[in-house]
Amino acid sequence: MKKISIISVAALGALVGSSTGFANDHAEIEGPFETPMEVTAMCLECHEDAAKEVMATTHWTWEKMQYVPGKGTIPRGKKNAINNFCISISGNEPRCTSCHVGYGWKDDSFDFTDETRVDCLTCHDTTGTYRKPGAGAGMPAGYTGNAKMDKKPVDLVKVAQNAGIPTRDNCINCHAFGGGGNNVKPGDMSNAMRNPDKDLDVHMDTKGLNFSCQQCHKTNKHDIPGQSLIVSSSPSSIINCTDCHGATPHRYFPTAAKYNKHAKRIACQTCHISHFAKSDGTKMSWDWSKAVVSKAEAKEKKVIKEHGHKVYIFKKGKFTYQ
Secondary structure (H helix, E strand, C coil): CHHHHHHHHHHHHHHHHCCCCCCCCCCCCCCCCCCHHHHHHHHHHHCCCHHHHHHCCHHHHCCEEEEECCCEEEEECCCCCCCCCCCCCCCCHHHHHHHCCECCCCCCCCCCCCHHHECCHHHHCCCCCCCCCCCCCCCCCCCCCCCCCCCCCCCHHHHHHCCCCCCHHHHHHHHCCCCCCCCCCCCCCCHHHHCCCCCCCCCCCCCCCCCCHHHCCCCECCECCCCCCCCCCCCCCCCCCHHHHCCCCCCCCCCHHHHHHHHCCCCHHHHHCCCCCCCCCCEEEEEHHHCCCCHHHHHCCCCCEECCEECEECCCEEEEEC
């Protein structure tokens, strides 16, 4: 237990050291703010380098230089790649960029050099009230220009006054809802990860280790390491179990040496994360051919749900969840 405590303190120190000033009280912030960009401008008065640091990360660029066989080293990522899950963000930016750490990326005219367009609050909100509507191009509720999405505006002053170190909630707000719904896309990161038990996640168990995301994704100057191995042609920011557990993780039992030999060839997940979507169902198939243009025809389609998800959406087609 003592070793765990030391790791926890070290990780927290790395996190706090990555962005100065969070020990300070933000209660003196008064506002009012006409736009969320004004909040960012105010943040930068003290956190002078914060926007530049964010702009150097893939959370901002949605691409990075990667080697692609046959094409060499090119800028590649969510911003410009085509995949077989959601195709591409091109033409659908306002919806996709609701999870961008910026304000107003609705088309190619977005200025990636404008520091005030960096959204500090999406990661640093501690009130749980900050909300970015699904098709608002990253603008918070109240500032999208759409009456329906702006019906319940975010209190920017309140959120700014309570800015603090990111928690699991901040990460999950975006990462658990990729693909348009809870656990639809990731399969192993759902809304249940906000307060998981030991069976769901041994590291984040709220009655046990209660790790934050940054415990493993140790942040430095707003750069958060870690990426999916299946989407990158040249992963360079990988987090491994051995980073904490070492090359010989099995100990204290007679056959530990044999288990460690297995670990040289077999991924840790094979035994320790043998199942995914344990709490919430995830999308297993998507048949685009079942989509229809006519709303009248769509009304005739019976809405069936599996694991809390709609199996048929007339604009998208038919799905299966497990």
